[in-house]
Amino acid sequence: MPSKFKPTAIAAAAAVLVIAVVATGIVSRRSHADQLQRSTSERAIPTVALLTPAPAAADALELPARIEAWSRAPIYARVSGYLQKWNVDIGTPVKAGQTLAIIETPDQDQQLLQAKAELATARSNLVLAKSTAERWQDLLEAKAVSNQEVDERVGDYAAKKSNVEALQANVQRLSTLQRYSRLVAPFDGVVTARNTDVGNLISVGGAAGSELFVVSDLRKLRVYVNVPQRQLARIQPGSKAQITVPERPGQEFTATVQSLAQAISASSGTMLVQLAVDNQDGALVPGAFANARFDSAGASDAVSVPPGSLIVGKNGVQVATVDGSSKVRLQPVTIARDLGNAVQLAGLAPGVRVIANPPDGVANGDPVRVAK
Known part of the structure; x- marks a missing residue:
């Protein structure tokens, strides 16, 4: 039986089928490429989290500080001798002029007696030299002596007079030094150190560490703070700071900036700032370490x-x-x-x-x- 389809028709149908398959593959591949390109482009755009800057809040500058007495007077010996007695111990309040101790000065006492005796002798010689000079001047008027002899007597009188003045000055010096056998407080304060005792040999000197007593005024204290150069703009005379010490937790003391050193330390890059704090109740002590907080709003x-x-x-x-x-x-x-x-x-x-x-x-x- 002869076939109903011709070979040409079958070939045409096969060609159409092949074209359809190829076209479908091309379209599908292009779709996948576009999708991949879109995905790659999307992945190339980074995803970021945003924030809104907040205004700078008020902050405080906290720095270590050192507390010192408003006035501190080391008491040294001006005379040599032995400590006869002391009247005050550490922690004792004293008034200006109050006697702290008495030094026994036997050597200086003898020097003073010797100086007074030498002065008395010189005064007696001065009286004799004066009367002699006056008599020789009378003889000169009578042409009984020469001018040379009179000048010698007058010169002797002037020399003895100068000697009396020198000895008088020496007596006054020794008398003045004898008053330093009493050590007295220079101002109202508290005895913060006593480095001697009865019978100790006392030598004249003012070297550090050789002081016999130290009197400090604790009613008002100085606070020293080293402020970094970057923070100096916020520190001005009259600025306030809060002082805290570890032995009194939770308690704050208000201090006022008194002065600035007006020079940067080359070794630390800081400027020394001095504050004053009232201490009528004696809560703070000199020599202590503290923290100073300067409250300041942000820029x-x-x-x-x-x-x-x-x-x-x-x-x-x-x-x-x-x-x-x-x-x-x-x-x-x-x-x-x-x-x-x-x-x-x-x-x-x-x-x-x-x-x-x-x-x-x-x-x-x-x-x-x-x-x-």
């Missing part, structure tokens, strides 16, 4: 961001912000203060959107996707 144009938001490179310090079209804009900033877990910046508006952790190589105009 009005400063904002605070985490340290991870900063980009540090050849262009300085920058932050990456995101505009309304989700494009990156790099903005230079200045670090006002590093607090460790936060950085205060100047030159950044509070309302901008900042990338919390900018990706490596981010540049101006790069698109980003904001994380929900």
Whole structure:
């Protein structure tokens, strides 16, 4: 039986089928390529988290401090001898002029007696020399003696007079030194050191550590703080600070800045600042270590961001912000203060959107996707 289909028809149908299969494969492959390209493009756009910089909060500057007496007077010996007795011990309040101790000075007493005896002898010789000079001047008027002899007698009188004046000055010196056998308080205060005892040999001297007593005025104290150069702008005469000491937890003492050294120490990079604190109740003691806290508001144009938001490179310090079209804009900033877990910046508006952790190589105009 002859076939109903011709060979040409079968070939045409096969060709159509092949073309359909090829076209389907091309369309499918192109669809997959477009989808892959779109996926790759989407993955090339980084997803970032944003934060809004907060205004810099008020902060405090805390520094170690040293407390000293407002007035401190080491009492040294001006005469040599032995300590006869002392009247006050450490911690004793004293008044100005009050006797602290008495030094027995046998050698100086004998020197004073000897000086007085020499003065008495010199005065007797002076009286004789005066009367002799006067008699010889009378004889000169009578032409009984020569001018040379009279001049010798007058010169002898002048020499003895000068000797009397010298001996008188020596007696006054020894008498003045004898008054220093009594050690007295120079002002109202408290005895904070006693480094002698009855019978001790006392020598004249003013070397450090050889003082017999130390009297300190504790009604008002000085507080010394070394302030870093970066923080000096916030410290001015009249500024207030809160002083705390470890032996009185929870208690604060208000101190006032009195003066600044007006010079930076080359070794530490700090300036010495002196404060005054009232101590009428005696709660603070000189020589103690303390903490000084200077309360100060943050800069009005400063904002605070985490340290991870900063980009540090050849262009300085920058932050990456995101505009309304989700494009990156790099903005230079200045670090006002590093607090460790936060950085205060100047030159950044509070309302901008900042990338919390900018990706490596981010540049101006790069698109980003904001994380929900």
